[in-house]
Amino acid sequence: MNNNVLPVLIVGIVLLNLEACYGQLQVGFYEGQCGNQDVESIVNSVVTGSFASDRSIVAALLRMQFHDCFVSGCDASLLIDGDSSEKKAGANLSVRGFELIDEAKTAVEQACPGIVSCSDIIIMATRDAVTLRGGSGARYEVETGRRDGLISEKANVDLPGPQTSVSDAIDRFSRKGLDATDMVILLGGHTVGVTHCDFFEDRLWDFDGTGSADPSMDPDLVETLKLKCPQDTNNESVEVDLDQNSSSSNIVDNSFYQEIRSSRGILEIDQNLALDPSTTDDVATLANDGSIFLNLFGESMVKLGQVGVLTGTDGQIRLRCNSVNAN
Incomplete structure (x- = not known):
C-alpha cells in the first residue's frame, strides 16, 4: 500500500456495486425470502440487545468470524459441538458469543424457518457489532447466501499465533x-x-x-x-x-x-x-x-467473509447452529 494508491482504493469502495455477487453471495440475499420480515434487522436487534449489557461482544464476534473463516471457510463449523470439533481446539477454547448467535438463530427461525444459515448470522452479527462500536463510518454492507458446513474437526484448526512472523x-x-x-x-x-x-x-x-x-x-x-x-x-x-x-x-x-x-x-x-x-x-x-x-x-471483512463459502447444495441450513444433524 502507498499513499498514491489509497485514494483509488477508496473511490473503488464508494463506486462498488453493492449488488455484485461473488459466486452466489450477494448483498440483500434474503430480501423477499422471509415474508415481510427483514432478516438483517432481526439479527441487528439481537446484537443491539446483547451490546447493551456487554460491550466486549464486539471483540468476541470479530474473533469468532476470523476463527471460523480462517480454518475451513466461513461455514459456521466453529459453532458445532463435539469432543473433537473445532470448539475443542486450544485456540478456540476462549472464543465466545455462541449464545448470541443461538439467540439470533432462534429469532430468524421464528420469522422464516429453514431459510437463514448460521454462517450468515455470524457475518451479519459481526458487522452490526462493529458498527455499534465504530459508528456509522464503520458500517459496511455484507454479502449473504452462505450455507453451513457439515464437518468440524479440531485437527483442522491451525490459526496464526501471537508469535507468528x-x-x-x-x-x-x-x-x-x-x-x-x-x-x-x-x-x-x-x-x-x-x-x-x-x-x-x-x-x-x-x-x-x-x-x-x-x-x-x-x-x-x-x-x-x-x-x-x-x-x-x-x-x-x-x-x-x-x-x-x-x-x-x-x-x-x-x-x-x-x-x-x-x-x-x-x-x-x-x-x-x-x-x-x-x-x-x-x-x-x-x-x-x-x-x-x-x-x-469493512472491505477486508467482506473479503474475509468470502473465504471457503458453501453455497447451493454444498452445505445445509442448520435448525440449530451447534449440530449438523439439526436441519
Whole structure:
C-alpha cells in the first residue's frame, strides 16, 4: 500500500456495486425470502440487545468470524459441538458469543424457518457489532447466501499465533485469498479486545531467551505490564487491552496502529507489523487516517467473509447452529 494508491482504493469502495455477487453471495440475499420480515434487522436487534449489557461482544464476534473463516471457510463449523470439533481446539477454547448467535438463530427461525444459515448470522452479527462500536463510518454492507458446513474437526484448526512472523502471516493469509494489506487491516481488529499475560509475558521477562524484555517494546510499558504480569506467577486470567490507548481500547478505530508505531504493541505479531519493511508503510498510512482504516476494514471483512463459502447444495441450513444433524 502507498499513499498514491489509497485514494483509488477508496473511490473503488464508494463506486462498488453493492449488488455484485461473488459466486452466489450477494448483498440483500434474503430480501423477499422471509415474508415481510427483514432478516438483517432481526439479527441487528439481537446484537443491539446483547451490546447493551456487554460491550466486549464486539471483540468476541470479530474473533469468532476470523476463527471460523480462517480454518475451513466461513461455514459456521466453529459453532458445532463435539469432543473433537473445532470448539475443542486450544485456540478456540476462549472464543465466545455462541449464545448470541443461538439467540439470533432462534429469532430468524421464528420469522422464516429453514431459510437463514448460521454462517450468515455470524457475518451479519459481526458487522452490526462493529458498527455499534465504530459508528456509522464503520458500517459496511455484507454479502449473504452462505450455507453451513457439515464437518468440524479440531485437527483442522491451525490459526496464526501471537508469535507468528510477519512473513509467515502474509503467507497464511495469502492461502485464503487475502493479501498483505488485508492481513494488516484485519489484525487491526485488535483495536478492541483483550489478551492474557501468558500470550506475551516472554516479551517482558525473557524475550528470545535473553533474560531481558523485548527491546522493541516501550520500556515504560514493559514496567507497567510487569506489575500486571509478575514473573513465575499464574497469569492466565489477567487481561490486558490489545489497544493500549485507554480512551480508545473499546472503540473500532485506528488507535491500534498509532500504538504499535509508538512501540506499544502487546502481541509480538502486532508490534512487528510496525517494524517489518513489508508492512510498515501500511501501518503508517492507517495510523494517520482513521477514515481510510474504517473504509478498508469493512472491505477486508467482506473479503474475509468470502473465504471457503458453501453455497447451493454444498452445505445445509442448520435448525440449530451447534449440530449438523439439526436441519
